[in-house]
Amino acid sequence: MRILVIEDNEDLAANIIEYLSARGHVLDNATDGVTGLHLAVVHNFDAIVLDLMLPGIDGLALCERLRAEADSQTPILMLTARDTIDDKLAGFASGADDYLIKPFSLLELEARLSALGNRGPRRSVHQLKAGDLSLDLDTWQAERQNVKLTLTPTALRLLEVLLRASPRLVRRAELETAIWGDHPPDSEALRTHIHALRAAIDKPFATAMLQTVPTMGYRLIDPDAG
Amino acid sequence: MRILVIEDNEDLAANIIEYLSARGHVLDNATDGVTGLHLAVVHNFDAIVLDLMLPGIDGLALCERLRAEADSQTPILMLTARDTIDDKLAGFASGADDYLIKPFSLLELEARLSALGNRGPRRSVHQLKAGDLSLDLDTWQAERQNVKLTLTPTALRLLEVLLRASPRLVRRAELETAIWGDHPPDSEALRTHIHALRAAIDKPFATAMLQTVPTMGYRLIDPDAG
DNA sequence: GTCTTCAATGACCAGAATGCGCATGTCGCA
DNA sequence: TGCGACATGCGCATTCTGGTCATTGAAGAC
Numbered sequence: 102m103r104i105l106v107i108e109d110n111e112d113l114a115a116n117i118i119e120y121l122s123a124r125g126h127v128l129d130n131a132t133d134g135v136t137g138l139h140l141a142v143v144h145n146f147d148a149i150v151l152d153l154m155l156p157g158i159d160g161l162a163l164c165e166r167l168r169a170e171a172d173s174q175t176p177i178l179m180l181t182a183r184d185t186i187d188d189k190l191a192g193f194a195s196g197a198d199d200y201l202i203k204p205f206s207l208l209e210l211e212a213r214l215s216a217l218g219n220r221g222p223r224r225s226v227h228q229l230k231a232g233d234l235s236l237d238l239d240t241w242q243a244e245r246q247n248v249k250l251t252l253t254p255t256a257l258r259l260l261e262v263l264l265r266a267s268p269r270l271v272r273r274a275e276l277e278t279a280i281w282g283d284h285p286p287d288s289e290a291l292r293t294h295i296h297a298l299r300a301a302i303d304k305p306f307a308t309a310m311l312q313t314v315p316t317m318g319y320r321l322i323d324p325d326a327g
Numbered sequence: 328m329r330i331l332v333i334e335d336n337e338d339l340a341a342n343i344i345e346y347l348s349a350r351g352h353v354l355d356n357a358t359d360g361v362t363g364l365h366l367a368v369v370h371n372f373d374a375i376v377l378d379l380m381l382p383g384i385d386g387l388a389l390c391e392r393l394r395a396e397a398d399s400q401t402p403i404l405m406l407t408a409r410d411t412i413d414d415k416l417a418g419f420a421s422g423a424d425d426y427l428i429k430p431f432s433l434l435e436l437e438a439r440l441s442a443l444g445n446r447g448p449r450r451s452v453h454q455l456k457a458g459d460l461s462l463d464l465d466t467w468q469a470e471r472q473n474v475k476l477t478l479t480p481t482a483l484r485l486l487e488v489l490l491r492a493s494p495r496l497v498r499r500a501e502l503e504t505a506i507w508g509d510h511p512p513d514s515e516a517l518r519t520h521i522h523a524l525r526a527a528i529d530k531p532f533a534t535a536m537l538q539t540v541p542t543m544g545y546r547l548i549d550p551d552a553g
Numbered sequence: 554g555t556c557t558t559c560a561a562t563g564a565c566c567a568g569a570a571t572g573c574g575c576a577t578g579t580c581g582c583a
Numbered sequence: 584t585g586c587g588a589c590a591t592g593c594g595c596a597t598t599c600t601g602g603t604c605a606t607t608g609a610a611g612a613c
Contacts, residue, residue, distance in 0.1 A: 289574090
Protein backbone atom coordinates (compact mmCIF):
# COMPACT_ATOMS: atom_id res chain seq x y z
CA MET A 102 0.00 0.00 0.00
CA ARG A 103 1.03 3.58 -0.57
CA ILE A 104 0.59 5.39 2.70
CA LEU A 105 0.93 9.04 3.64
CA VAL A 106 1.87 9.79 7.23
CA ILE A 107 1.04 13.31 8.38
CA GLU A 108 2.77 13.58 11.74
CA ASP A 109 5.05 16.25 13.18
CA ASN A 110 6.57 14.17 15.96
CA GLU A 111 9.71 13.01 14.24
CA ASP A 112 10.35 10.02 16.48
CA LEU A 113 6.86 8.63 16.04
CA ALA A 114 6.85 9.30 12.30
CA ALA A 115 10.20 7.57 11.93
CA ASN A 116 8.91 4.59 13.90
CA ILE A 117 5.82 4.22 11.78
CA ILE A 118 7.68 4.65 8.52
CA GLU A 119 10.40 2.24 9.46
CA TYR A 120 7.97 -0.44 10.53
CA LEU A 121 5.56 -0.14 7.63
CA SER A 122 8.35 0.14 5.07
CA ALA A 123 9.84 -3.05 6.38
CA ARG A 124 6.44 -4.65 5.92
CA GLY A 125 6.53 -3.81 2.23
CA HIS A 126 4.48 -0.63 2.09
CA VAL A 127 5.49 2.56 0.33
CA LEU A 128 5.59 5.48 2.72
CA ASP A 129 5.52 9.24 2.39
CA ASN A 130 5.75 11.78 5.16
CA ALA A 131 4.56 15.31 5.87
CA THR A 132 5.36 17.14 9.08
CA ASP A 133 2.78 19.87 8.79
CA GLY A 134 -0.80 20.19 7.65
CA VAL A 135 -0.29 22.29 4.57
CA THR A 136 2.31 19.99 3.10
CA GLY A 137 0.17 17.00 4.03
CA LEU A 138 -2.89 18.38 2.31
CA HIS A 139 -0.86 19.17 -0.75
CA LEU A 140 0.66 15.70 -0.95
CA ALA A 141 -2.70 14.07 -0.37
CA VAL A 142 -4.28 15.99 -3.21
CA VAL A 143 -1.47 15.57 -5.70
CA HIS A 144 -0.63 11.94 -5.10
CA ASN A 145 -2.97 9.03 -4.94
CA PHE A 146 -2.45 7.19 -1.67
CA ASP A 147 -4.19 4.06 -0.52
CA ALA A 148 -4.51 5.43 2.98
CA ILE A 149 -3.54 8.42 5.11
CA VAL A 150 -2.38 8.37 8.72
CA LEU A 151 -3.23 11.74 10.19
CA ASP A 152 -2.16 13.13 13.53
CA LEU A 153 -4.64 15.59 14.96
CA MET A 154 -2.11 17.91 16.58
CA LEU A 155 -0.31 19.59 13.74
CA PRO A 156 1.41 22.87 12.97
CA GLY A 157 -0.26 24.72 10.13
CA ILE A 158 -3.73 23.33 9.62
CA ASP A 159 -5.50 21.46 12.40
CA GLY A 160 -6.03 17.77 11.68
CA LEU A 161 -9.80 17.93 11.74
CA ALA A 162 -9.86 20.88 9.40
CA LEU A 163 -7.43 19.16 7.07
CA CYS A 164 -9.64 16.10 6.98
CA GLU A 165 -12.69 18.16 6.19
CA ARG A 166 -10.99 20.11 3.45
CA LEU A 167 -9.68 16.93 1.91
CA ARG A 168 -13.19 15.49 1.79
CA ALA A 169 -14.97 18.63 0.74
CA GLU A 170 -12.71 20.60 -1.56
CA ALA A 171 -10.53 17.92 -3.03
CA ASP A 172 -13.41 15.42 -3.03
CA SER A 173 -10.90 12.79 -2.03
CA GLN A 174 -12.10 9.44 -0.80
CA THR A 175 -8.75 8.18 0.39
CA PRO A 176 -9.27 6.39 3.70
CA ILE A 177 -8.03 8.42 6.65
CA LEU A 178 -6.91 6.97 9.97
CA MET A 179 -6.70 9.54 12.72
CA LEU A 180 -4.02 9.29 15.34
CA THR A 181 -4.30 11.11 18.61
CA ALA A 182 -3.91 11.04 22.35
CA ARG A 183 -7.42 12.43 22.82
CA ASP A 184 -9.74 9.62 23.72
CA THR A 185 -12.98 11.22 24.84
CA ILE A 186 -16.12 10.30 22.99
CA ASP A 187 -16.53 13.84 21.76
CA ASP A 188 -13.06 13.82 20.27
CA LYS A 189 -13.78 10.59 18.45
CA LEU A 190 -17.13 11.80 17.20
CA ALA A 191 -15.55 14.99 15.93
CA GLY A 192 -12.97 12.92 14.12
CA PHE A 193 -15.52 10.73 12.39
CA ALA A 194 -17.74 13.71 11.67
CA SER A 195 -14.90 15.38 9.84
CA GLY A 196 -14.67 12.39 7.55
CA ALA A 197 -12.22 10.00 9.18
CA ASP A 198 -12.54 6.29 8.54
CA ASP A 199 -10.80 5.09 11.66
CA TYR A 200 -9.52 6.56 14.90
CA LEU A 201 -6.62 5.17 16.89
CA ILE A 202 -5.59 6.29 20.36
CA LYS A 203 -1.95 6.83 21.39
CA PRO A 204 -0.14 4.88 22.54
CA PHE A 205 -0.91 2.15 20.06
CA SER A 206 0.67 -0.97 18.65
CA LEU A 207 2.26 -0.78 15.23
CA LEU A 208 0.74 -4.18 14.58
CA GLU A 209 -2.71 -2.82 15.17
CA LEU A 210 -1.98 0.22 13.04
CA GLU A 211 -1.01 -1.98 10.14
CA ALA A 212 -4.02 -4.22 10.60
CA ARG A 213 -6.35 -1.24 10.59
CA LEU A 214 -4.65 0.30 7.56
CA SER A 215 -5.01 -2.97 5.69
CA ALA A 216 -8.67 -3.14 6.60
CA LEU A 217 -9.08 0.39 5.28
CA GLY A 218 -7.24 -0.35 2.08
CA ASN A 219 -9.17 -3.49 1.39
CA ARG A 220 -12.56 -1.96 1.43
CA GLY A 221 -14.31 0.33 -0.90
CA PRO A 222 -14.88 0.19 -4.60
CA ARG A 223 -11.41 1.42 -5.43
CA ARG A 224 -9.84 -1.97 -5.12
CA SER A 225 -11.71 -4.44 -7.17
CA VAL A 226 -10.89 -7.99 -6.27
CA HIS A 227 -12.64 -9.09 -9.38
CA GLN A 228 -10.03 -8.45 -11.96
CA LEU A 229 -8.47 -10.79 -14.45
CA LYS A 230 -5.07 -9.86 -15.71
CA ALA A 231 -2.33 -11.05 -18.00
CA GLY A 232 0.57 -8.74 -18.71
CA ASP A 233 -0.77 -5.33 -19.69
CA LEU A 234 -4.15 -6.75 -20.57
CA SER A 235 -6.86 -6.70 -17.94
CA LEU A 236 -10.57 -7.30 -17.57
CA ASP A 237 -12.47 -5.80 -14.67
CA LEU A 238 -15.33 -8.12 -13.77
CA ASP A 239 -17.20 -5.39 -11.92
CA THR A 240 -17.40 -2.93 -14.74
CA TRP A 241 -16.71 -5.48 -17.47
CA GLN A 242 -14.28 -3.04 -18.93
CA ALA A 243 -11.30 -4.51 -20.76
CA GLU A 244 -8.09 -2.55 -21.07
CA ARG A 245 -4.68 -2.97 -22.57
CA GLN A 246 -1.85 -0.61 -21.75
CA ASN A 247 -4.49 1.45 -19.97
CA VAL A 248 -6.41 1.91 -23.19
CA LYS A 249 -10.05 0.98 -22.91
CA LEU A 250 -11.19 -1.64 -25.38
CA THR A 251 -14.63 -2.07 -26.88
CA LEU A 252 -15.50 -5.69 -27.40
CA THR A 253 -18.51 -7.50 -28.77
CA PRO A 254 -20.39 -9.63 -26.23
CA THR A 255 -18.99 -12.86 -27.56
CA ALA A 256 -15.47 -11.53 -27.76
CA LEU A 257 -15.87 -10.44 -24.14
CA ARG A 258 -16.82 -13.91 -22.99
CA LEU A 259 -14.02 -15.37 -25.04
CA LEU A 260 -11.56 -13.01 -23.40
CA GLU A 261 -12.86 -13.92 -19.97
CA VAL A 262 -12.35 -17.62 -20.53
CA LEU A 263 -8.90 -17.14 -22.00
CA LEU A 264 -7.83 -14.78 -19.23
CA ARG A 265 -8.96 -17.16 -16.52
CA ALA A 266 -6.93 -19.90 -18.13
CA SER A 267 -3.91 -17.78 -19.03
CA PRO A 268 -1.23 -18.77 -19.76
CA ARG A 269 -2.74 -22.23 -20.09
CA LEU A 270 -3.90 -23.35 -23.50
CA VAL A 271 -7.63 -23.69 -24.00
CA ARG A 272 -8.93 -26.27 -26.45
CA ARG A 273 -11.33 -25.20 -29.12
CA ALA A 274 -14.01 -27.51 -27.83
CA GLU A 275 -13.60 -26.00 -24.40
CA LEU A 276 -14.03 -22.49 -25.74
CA GLU A 277 -17.07 -23.51 -27.73
CA THR A 278 -18.86 -25.05 -24.79
CA ALA A 279 -17.90 -22.09 -22.63
CA ILE A 280 -19.60 -19.74 -25.06
CA TRP A 281 -22.47 -21.71 -26.54
CA GLY A 282 -23.01 -24.50 -24.07
CA ASP A 283 -23.88 -27.88 -25.42
CA HIS A 284 -25.02 -26.69 -28.82
CA PRO A 285 -22.23 -24.92 -30.62
CA PRO A 286 -22.94 -23.52 -34.12
CA ASP A 287 -22.56 -25.77 -37.14
CA SER A 288 -19.61 -24.07 -38.69
CA GLU A 289 -16.44 -23.07 -36.99
CA ALA A 290 -17.69 -19.68 -36.03
CA LEU A 291 -15.16 -19.65 -33.25
CA ARG A 292 -12.52 -18.55 -35.73
CA THR A 293 -14.45 -15.47 -36.60
CA HIS A 294 -14.72 -14.50 -32.98
CA ILE A 295 -11.08 -15.20 -32.31
CA HIS A 296 -10.44 -12.96 -35.25
CA ALA A 297 -12.60 -10.22 -33.75
CA LEU A 298 -10.89 -10.59 -30.40
CA ARG A 299 -7.48 -10.33 -32.03
CA ALA A 300 -8.53 -7.23 -33.88
CA ALA A 301 -9.38 -5.64 -30.55
CA ILE A 302 -6.63 -6.75 -28.20
CA ASP A 303 -3.65 -7.42 -30.48
CA LYS A 304 -3.88 -5.49 -33.71
CA PRO A 305 -3.70 -1.99 -32.19
CA PHE A 306 -0.63 -2.95 -30.19
CA ALA A 307 2.94 -3.90 -30.94
CA THR A 308 2.97 -7.39 -29.46
CA ALA A 309 0.47 -10.18 -29.91
CA MET A 310 -0.80 -12.00 -26.84
CA LEU A 311 -3.34 -14.36 -28.36
CA GLN A 312 -1.53 -17.33 -29.85
CA THR A 313 -2.78 -20.17 -31.99
CA VAL A 314 -1.62 -23.70 -31.34
CA PRO A 315 -2.63 -25.69 -34.44
CA THR A 316 -5.02 -28.58 -33.90
CA MET A 317 -5.14 -27.83 -30.19
CA GLY A 318 -6.53 -24.44 -29.35
CA TYR A 319 -5.58 -20.94 -28.25
CA ARG A 320 -3.73 -19.37 -25.37
CA LEU A 321 -3.23 -15.91 -23.99
CA ILE A 322 0.35 -15.24 -22.98
CA ASP A 323 2.17 -12.40 -21.27
CA PRO A 324 5.02 -11.52 -23.66
CA ASP A 325 7.12 -10.02 -20.84
CA ALA A 326 6.86 -12.98 -18.51
CA GLY A 327 9.15 -15.91 -18.95
CA MET B 328 -28.30 2.06 6.91
CA ARG B 329 -29.43 -1.55 7.06
CA ILE B 330 -27.47 -3.15 9.87
CA LEU B 331 -27.32 -6.73 11.07
CA VAL B 332 -26.48 -7.27 14.73
CA ILE B 333 -25.17 -10.74 15.57
CA GLU B 334 -25.16 -10.78 19.35
CA ASP B 335 -26.50 -13.32 21.83
CA ASN B 336 -26.56 -11.05 24.85
CA GLU B 337 -30.16 -9.90 24.74
CA ASP B 338 -29.71 -6.80 26.81
CA LEU B 339 -26.83 -5.52 24.76
CA ALA B 340 -28.55 -6.39 21.48
CA ALA B 341 -31.70 -4.60 22.58
CA ASN B 342 -29.68 -1.56 23.56
CA ILE B 343 -27.92 -1.36 20.23
CA ILE B 344 -31.07 -1.94 18.25
CA GLU B 345 -33.09 0.57 20.18
CA TYR B 346 -30.47 3.25 19.82
CA LEU B 347 -29.68 2.73 16.17
CA SER B 348 -33.32 2.35 15.20
CA ALA B 349 -34.09 5.65 16.86
CA ARG B 350 -31.31 7.16 14.77
CA GLY B 351 -33.08 6.11 11.60
CA HIS B 352 -31.30 2.89 10.74
CA VAL B 353 -32.96 -0.38 9.85
CA LEU B 354 -31.91 -3.15 12.19
CA ASP B 355 -31.97 -6.90 12.09
CA ASN B 356 -30.86 -9.28 14.80
CA ALA B 357 -29.46 -12.80 15.09
CA THR B 358 -28.67 -14.43 18.41
CA ASP B 359 -26.49 -17.23 17.11
CA GLY B 360 -23.83 -17.65 14.46
CA VAL B 361 -25.71 -19.91 12.08
CA THR B 362 -28.72 -17.63 11.86
CA GLY B 363 -26.41 -14.67 11.53
CA LEU B 364 -24.50 -16.19 8.66
CA HIS B 365 -27.72 -17.10 6.93
CA LEU B 366 -29.19 -13.62 7.27
CA ALA B 367 -25.95 -12.03 6.15
CA VAL B 368 -25.87 -14.13 3.01
CA VAL B 369 -29.52 -13.78 2.08
CA HIS B 370 -30.01 -10.11 2.79
CA ASN B 371 -27.88 -7.25 1.70
CA PHE B 372 -26.83 -5.24 4.72
CA ASP B 373 -24.77 -2.08 4.73
CA ALA B 374 -22.84 -3.27 7.77
CA ILE B 375 -22.68 -6.11 10.27
CA VAL B 376 -22.04 -5.84 14.01
CA LEU B 377 -20.55 -9.14 15.11
CA ASP B 378 -19.95 -10.31 18.64
CA LEU B 379 -17.07 -12.74 18.90
CA MET B 380 -18.54 -14.93 21.63
CA LEU B 381 -21.44 -16.73 20.05
CA PRO B 382 -23.31 -20.01 20.34
CA GLY B 383 -23.09 -22.04 17.15
CA ILE B 384 -20.27 -20.74 15.00
CA ASP B 385 -17.43 -18.77 16.54
CA GLY B 386 -17.34 -15.11 15.47
CA LEU B 387 -13.97 -15.35 13.78
CA ALA B 388 -14.99 -18.43 11.83
CA LEU B 389 -18.23 -16.78 10.82
CA CYS B 390 -16.35 -13.78 9.54
CA GLU B 391 -13.99 -15.93 7.52
CA ARG B 392 -16.77 -17.98 6.02
CA LEU B 393 -18.67 -14.87 5.08
CA ARG B 394 -15.64 -13.51 3.27
CA ALA B 395 -14.56 -16.73 1.67
CA GLU B 396 -17.64 -18.75 0.80
CA ALA B 397 -20.25 -16.11 0.36
CA ASP B 398 -17.76 -13.69 -1.16
CA SER B 399 -19.48 -10.95 0.78
CA GLN B 400 -17.84 -7.58 1.13
CA THR B 401 -20.26 -6.22 3.67
CA PRO B 402 -18.29 -4.25 6.26
CA ILE B 403 -17.99 -6.10 9.55
CA LEU B 404 -17.45 -4.44 12.91
CA MET B 405 -16.32 -6.86 15.61
CA LEU B 406 -17.50 -6.41 19.14
CA THR B 407 -15.69 -8.06 22.01
CA ALA B 408 -14.30 -7.77 25.49
CA ARG B 409 -10.98 -9.19 24.36
CA ASP B 410 -8.55 -6.38 23.91
CA THR B 411 -5.13 -7.94 23.51
CA ILE B 412 -3.21 -7.16 20.35
CA ASP B 413 -3.36 -10.77 19.29
CA ASP B 414 -7.13 -10.81 19.57
CA LYS B 415 -7.39 -7.71 17.45
CA LEU B 416 -4.98 -9.02 14.87
CA ALA B 417 -6.93 -12.26 14.64
CA GLY B 418 -10.09 -10.25 14.12
CA PHE B 419 -8.65 -8.20 11.30
CA ALA B 420 -7.00 -11.24 9.79
CA SER B 421 -10.34 -12.99 9.58
CA GLY B 422 -11.66 -10.13 7.48
CA ALA B 423 -13.08 -7.61 9.93
CA ASP B 424 -13.13 -3.94 9.02
CA ASP B 425 -13.22 -2.54 12.52
CA TYR B 426 -12.85 -3.80 16.06
CA LEU B 427 -14.51 -2.25 19.08
CA ILE B 428 -13.82 -3.15 22.70
CA LYS B 429 -16.56 -3.57 25.28
CA PRO B 430 -17.65 -1.54 27.03
CA PHE B 431 -18.16 1.03 24.33
CA SER B 432 -20.25 4.09 23.63
CA LEU B 433 -23.24 3.74 21.33
CA LEU B 434 -22.24 7.07 19.87
CA GLU B 435 -18.89 5.68 18.87
CA LEU B 436 -20.49 2.55 17.52
CA GLU B 437 -22.72 4.58 15.27
CA ALA B 438 -19.85 6.79 14.14
CA ARG B 439 -17.76 3.77 13.27
CA LEU B 440 -20.64 2.08 11.47
CA SER B 441 -21.23 5.21 9.45
CA ALA B 442 -17.58 5.36 8.56
CA LEU B 443 -17.75 1.74 7.46
CA GLY B 444 -20.94 2.04 5.51
CA ASN B 445 -20.20 5.07 3.51
CA ARG B 446 -16.68 6.04 4.27
CA GLY B 447 -17.71 9.33 5.71
CA PRO B 448 -21.15 9.90 7.22
CA ARG B 449 -21.56 12.84 4.91
CA ARG B 450 -22.02 10.64 1.88
CA SER B 451 -24.61 8.17 2.94
CA VAL B 452 -26.90 10.58 4.64
CA HIS B 453 -26.73 13.19 2.01
CA GLN B 454 -25.70 12.26 -1.45
CA LEU B 455 -24.57 9.78 -4.04
CA LYS B 456 -22.06 10.99 -6.54
CA ALA B 457 -20.24 9.99 -9.69
CA GLY B 458 -18.21 12.59 -11.51
CA ASP B 459 -20.27 15.75 -11.91
CA LEU B 460 -23.51 13.85 -11.41
CA SER B 461 -24.99 13.75 -7.93
CA LEU B 462 -28.15 12.70 -6.18
CA ASP B 463 -29.10 14.24 -2.86
CA LEU B 464 -30.86 11.59 -0.80
CA ASP B 465 -32.47 14.09 1.54
CA THR B 466 -34.18 16.17 -1.08
CA TRP B 467 -33.99 13.51 -3.83
CA GLN B 468 -32.73 16.22 -6.10
CA ALA B 469 -30.41 15.09 -8.88
CA GLU B 470 -27.90 17.44 -10.40
CA ARG B 471 -25.30 17.40 -13.09
CA GLN B 472 -22.76 20.16 -13.46
CA ASN B 473 -24.78 21.97 -10.82
CA VAL B 474 -27.82 21.95 -13.05
CA LYS B 475 -30.91 20.54 -11.39
CA LEU B 476 -32.52 17.65 -13.21
CA THR B 477 -36.17 16.68 -13.25
CA LEU B 478 -36.67 12.94 -13.24
CA THR B 479 -39.67 10.68 -13.16
CA PRO B 480 -39.96 8.48 -10.04
CA THR B 481 -38.81 5.36 -11.83
CA ALA B 482 -35.91 7.13 -13.47
CA LEU B 483 -34.95 8.39 -10.04
CA ARG B 484 -34.84 4.90 -8.56
CA LEU B 485 -32.91 3.73 -11.58
CA LEU B 486 -30.40 6.50 -11.06
CA GLU B 487 -30.08 5.62 -7.39
CA VAL B 488 -29.28 1.99 -8.11
CA LEU B 489 -26.82 2.86 -10.84
CA LEU B 490 -25.14 5.51 -8.72
CA ARG B 491 -24.72 3.18 -5.78
CA ALA B 492 -23.14 0.62 -8.05
CA SER B 493 -21.05 3.04 -10.10
CA PRO B 494 -18.79 2.33 -11.84
CA ARG B 495 -19.83 -1.29 -11.55
CA LEU B 496 -21.96 -2.74 -14.28
CA VAL B 497 -25.49 -3.57 -13.24
CA ARG B 498 -27.24 -6.41 -15.01
CA ARG B 499 -30.62 -5.85 -16.50
CA ALA B 500 -32.21 -8.44 -14.23
CA GLU B 501 -30.64 -6.73 -11.24
CA LEU B 502 -32.10 -3.38 -12.22
CA GLU B 503 -35.49 -4.92 -12.78
CA THR B 504 -35.65 -6.57 -9.38
CA ALA B 505 -34.33 -3.40 -7.77
CA ILE B 506 -37.18 -1.42 -9.23
CA TRP B 507 -40.07 -3.83 -9.41
CA GLY B 508 -39.14 -6.56 -6.98
CA ASP B 509 -39.88 -10.12 -7.89
CA HIS B 510 -42.47 -9.35 -10.52
CA PRO B 511 -41.00 -7.21 -13.24
CA PRO B 512 -43.28 -6.06 -16.06
CA ASP B 513 -43.84 -8.37 -19.02
CA SER B 514 -42.26 -6.29 -21.68
CA GLU B 515 -38.88 -4.69 -21.51
CA ALA B 516 -40.11 -1.50 -19.97
CA LEU B 517 -36.66 -1.02 -18.53
CA ARG B 518 -35.49 0.28 -21.88
CA THR B 519 -37.99 3.04 -21.89
CA HIS B 520 -36.90 4.13 -18.46
CA ILE B 521 -33.24 3.93 -19.35
CA HIS B 522 -34.15 6.07 -22.28
CA ALA B 523 -35.86 8.57 -20.03
CA LEU B 524 -32.90 8.60 -17.67
CA ARG B 525 -30.51 9.18 -20.55
CA ALA B 526 -32.61 12.00 -21.84
CA ALA B 527 -32.28 13.66 -18.46
CA ILE B 528 -28.69 13.04 -17.41
CA ASP B 529 -26.81 12.64 -20.68
CA LYS B 530 -28.56 14.31 -23.56
CA PRO B 531 -28.31 17.89 -22.28
CA PHE B 532 -24.58 17.48 -21.66
CA ALA B 533 -21.49 16.97 -23.74
CA THR B 534 -20.36 13.62 -22.36
CA ALA B 535 -22.43 10.52 -21.79
CA MET B 536 -22.12 8.72 -18.46
CA LEU B 537 -24.69 5.95 -18.86
CA GLN B 538 -23.17 3.21 -20.96
CA THR B 539 -24.77 0.14 -22.46
CA VAL B 540 -22.92 -3.14 -22.42
CA PRO B 541 -24.81 -5.30 -24.88
CA THR B 542 -26.33 -8.48 -23.47
CA MET B 543 -25.12 -7.62 -19.99
CA GLY B 544 -26.52 -4.42 -18.63
CA TYR B 545 -25.75 -0.79 -17.96
CA ARG B 546 -23.14 1.14 -16.04
CA LEU B 547 -22.66 4.70 -14.92
CA ILE B 548 -19.11 5.88 -15.38
CA ASP B 549 -17.21 9.00 -14.50
CA PRO B 550 -15.65 10.08 -17.79
CA ASP B 551 -12.88 11.97 -16.02
CA ALA B 552 -11.76 9.09 -13.82
CA GLY B 553 -9.24 6.60 -15.12
C1' DG C 554 -67.59 13.29 -8.39
C1' DT C 555 -65.32 14.76 -12.51
C1' DC C 556 -61.50 16.58 -14.93
C1' DT C 557 -56.67 17.14 -15.70
C1' DT C 558 -52.09 15.79 -15.66
C1' DC C 559 -48.42 12.83 -15.57
C1' DA C 560 -46.02 8.61 -15.42
C1' DA C 561 -45.76 3.72 -16.52
C1' DT C 562 -46.31 0.31 -19.65
C1' DG C 563 -46.18 -2.29 -23.80
C1' DA C 564 -46.18 -2.32 -28.81
C1' DC C 565 -43.96 -1.01 -32.83
C1' DC C 566 -40.35 0.44 -36.09
C1' DA C 567 -35.82 1.53 -37.67
C1' DG C 568 -31.04 1.39 -37.48
C1' DA C 569 -27.00 -0.65 -36.01
C1' DA C 570 -24.34 -4.28 -34.32
C1' DT C 571 -23.49 -8.94 -34.15
C1' DG C 572 -23.26 -13.82 -35.38
C1' DC C 573 -22.60 -17.21 -38.63
C1' DG C 574 -21.62 -19.49 -42.84
C1' DC C 575 -18.88 -19.51 -46.94
C1' DA C 576 -15.31 -18.46 -50.23
C1' DT C 577 -10.77 -17.28 -50.66
C1' DG C 578 -6.01 -16.52 -49.20
C1' DT C 579 -1.89 -17.96 -46.50
C1' DC C 580 1.39 -20.80 -44.23
C1' DG C 581 3.95 -24.92 -43.08
C1' DC C 582 5.12 -29.42 -44.20
C1' DA C 583 5.83 -33.83 -46.39
C1' DT D 584 3.17 -29.80 -55.63
C1' DG D 585 -0.52 -31.20 -52.87
C1' DC D 586 -2.63 -31.29 -48.40
C1' DG D 587 -4.19 -29.80 -43.93
C1' DA D 588 -5.04 -26.19 -40.77
C1' DC D 589 -5.90 -21.67 -40.01
C1' DA D 590 -6.69 -16.55 -41.15
C1' DT D 591 -9.25 -13.22 -43.41
C1' DG D 592 -12.90 -10.81 -45.72
C1' DC D 593 -17.62 -10.58 -47.19
C1' DG D 594 -22.68 -10.93 -47.12
C1' DC D 595 -26.92 -12.13 -45.25
C1' DA D 596 -29.94 -13.19 -41.46
C1' DT D 597 -30.73 -12.40 -36.83
C1' DT D 598 -30.50 -10.08 -32.61
C1' DC D 599 -30.17 -6.13 -29.85
C1' DT D 600 -30.92 -1.55 -28.82
C1' DG D 601 -32.80 3.07 -29.10
C1' DG D 602 -36.51 5.92 -30.02
C1' DT D 603 -41.59 7.02 -30.56
C1' DC D 604 -46.29 6.71 -29.43
C1' DA D 605 -50.99 5.23 -27.87
C1' DT D 606 -53.21 3.34 -23.98
C1' DT D 607 -53.89 2.70 -19.25
C1' DG D 608 -54.00 3.84 -14.54
C1' DA D 609 -53.20 6.65 -10.57
C1' DA D 610 -52.86 10.95 -8.14
C1' DG D 611 -54.16 15.46 -7.50
C1' DA D 612 -56.99 19.74 -8.61
C1' DC D 613 -61.25 21.82 -8.90
